[in-house]
Amino acid sequence: xxxxxxxxxxxxxxxxxxxxxxxxVRQITGVEEDALVPLSNRGLSPASLAEEVRARIGxxxxxxxxxxxSGSCGFAARTLARxxxxxxxxxxVNLPVLLEFVMSRDLPIDALVPRLLAKGRAAxxxxxxxxxxxxxxxxxx
Amino acid sequence: MIVxxxxxxxxxxxxxxxxxxxxLHPDRIIVVDDDLAASPWEQDLYAIGLPPRLEAVFAGVTxxxxxxxxxxxxxxxxxxxxxxVETMRRLAEDGALRGEEVNIGGIHHAPGRMAVLPYVYLSDxxxxxxxxxxxxxxxxxxxxxxxxxxxxxxxxLGDGSDTS
Numbered sequence: 001x002x003x004x005x006x007x008x009x010x011x012x013x014x015x016x017x018x019x020x021x022x023x024x025v026r027q028i029t030g031v032e033e034d035a036l037v038p039l040s041n042r043g044l045s046p047a048s049l050a051e052e053v054r055a056r057i058g059x060x061x062x063x064x065x066x067x068x069x070s071g072s073c074g075f076a077a078r079t080l081a082r083x084x085x086x087x088x089x090x091x092x093v094n095l096p097v098l099l100e101f102v103m104s105r106d107l108p109i110d111a112l113v114p115r116l117l118a119k120g121r122a123a124x125x126x127x128x129x130x131x132x133x134x135x136x137x138x139x140x141x
Numbered sequence: 142m143i144v145x146x147x148x149x150x151x152x153x154x155x156x157x158x159x160x161x162x163x164x165l166h167p168d169r170i171i172v173v174d175d176d177l178a179a180s181p182w183e184q185d186l187y188a189i190g191l192p193p194r195l196e197a198v199f200a201g202v203t204x205x206x207x208x209x210x211x212x213x214x215x216x217x218x219x220x221x222x223x224x225x226v227e228t229m230r231r232l233a234e235d236g237a238l239r240g241e242e243v244n245i246g247g248i249h250h251a252p253g254r255m256a257v258l259p260y261v262y263l264s265d266x267x268x269x270x271x272x273x274x275x276x277x278x279x280x281x282x283x284x285x286x287x288x289x290x291x292x293x294x295x296x297x298l299g300d301g302s303d304t305s
Contacts, residue, residue: 014155043259045150045249070190071154078186091190 005060007105007112009036010053011093012077013067016040024095031102034058041072049076061086061109063101063116065093088113096123143213145220146238146279148229149246152177152222153187153197156246156286161220162195164287168217171198173205173232174224202231209237226270230277239278245271245297246285257297260285268298 011018018038025036037056041049053064053076062084064077069091077089088109090097097120104112126132144165149157152172161167170191177183178201188197200208205221209232212219223229229243247260254262261283263271275281275294283292 043249045251048249048251068155068190070187071158072151074189075151075154075186078189079183082182 004106004108005058006035007061007063007101007107007109008034008056008058009098009101009105010039010056010062010064011036011098012039012041012049012053012064012073013093014041014071014073016042017067021093021095021098025098025102028099029102035102035105036098041076044072046072046076049073050080053077053080057084057087061088061112063087063105063109063113064089065098065101066091067093090116090120092120094120094123096120142215142217143219143221143241145244146229146241147220147222147244147246148224148226148248149222150224150249151247152224153191157220157222158191158195160286162192165220166218167195167220169196169198169219171200171205171212171219171221172223173200173202173221173228175201175228177224178204202228205232206234206237226267226274229279230270230274233274233277233279236278238274241279243274243279243281245281245283258283258292261292261297263297271298 011022018040022036022038025031039052039056044052049072064080064087066073066077066089068074074091081087081089090113097116100116100119104115107115144167145161147157153170157170172187178199184199191197223232232238245261248262248267249260250262253264256262271281271294281294281297283297284290
């Protein structure tokens with residue numbers, strides 16, 4: 001019985017964020033370069049950005065992580081997710097999500113994605129922790 | 142009122158919503174684009190993540206020309222976007238944007254385009270469209286963000302050597 005192909009990650013983000021965060025993931029985990037690849041939207045037209053993402057899609061499932069839900073990165077990723085059934089988009093990415101991804105990417109995609117979402121949401125916190133009680137009532141206008 | 146006319150091939154994205162939005166406090170973003178006006182799923186993608194106070198409206202060029210006076214008269218603060226110079230020129234035909242400043246905010250590298258600014262690359266056809274837009278009375282300047290230096294049409298259509 002063949003093992004499922006581990007998911008590939010693409011981090012698509014503004015400016016130098018993708019390269020910087022992927023560097024951090026590699027530094028912490030030592031994961032191979034092919035597991036998670038960075039891509040900046042800097043200087044790319046929407047069509048060029050979509051082409052760059054398309055060129056990085058893996059042979060198996062691919063998770064495209066974006067910094068923002070919307071905008072050029074989010075739009076390119078979500079458009080490709082309509083085109084490729086094996087592409088999933090996770091937006092609002094943070095470092096704990098990516099660490100979890102590279103450590104768990106051999107899971108089936110329907111188990112991996114909920115795990116990543118839970119990890120990312122749980123990783124947001126503050127100190128002093130008492131302030132977290134206010135996060136539902138504070139309006140930023 | 143329309144507080145910004147902008148050509149940006151990324152349409153609704155961070156520079157518009159955050160960079161210009163924090164400066165201009167828009168209530169509505171109007172995207173003028175024939176293809177997008179006929180594509181509900183793409184409209185949904187562009188509208189994801191917009192702040193609740195900011196609505197997105199999509200219209201084709203013909204509809205936009207018909208509604209332009211009404212949008213200008215509204216008390217709402219509006220940013221109007223097109224993805225290319227050609228669409229803005231069609232909107233501006235017959236002097237519809239006479240005296241209005243049109244912001245060139247993002248036209249990026251693609252085959253056939255030459256660098257003018259780090260965020261503006263133009264093909265010969267786009268230069269021609271820009272000239273026609275100016276002949277129709279629009280005042281063309283380039284700035285990616287409100288704090289950036291305004292670059293006038295003479296430089297945009299010059300020798301293309303400024304990539305600073």
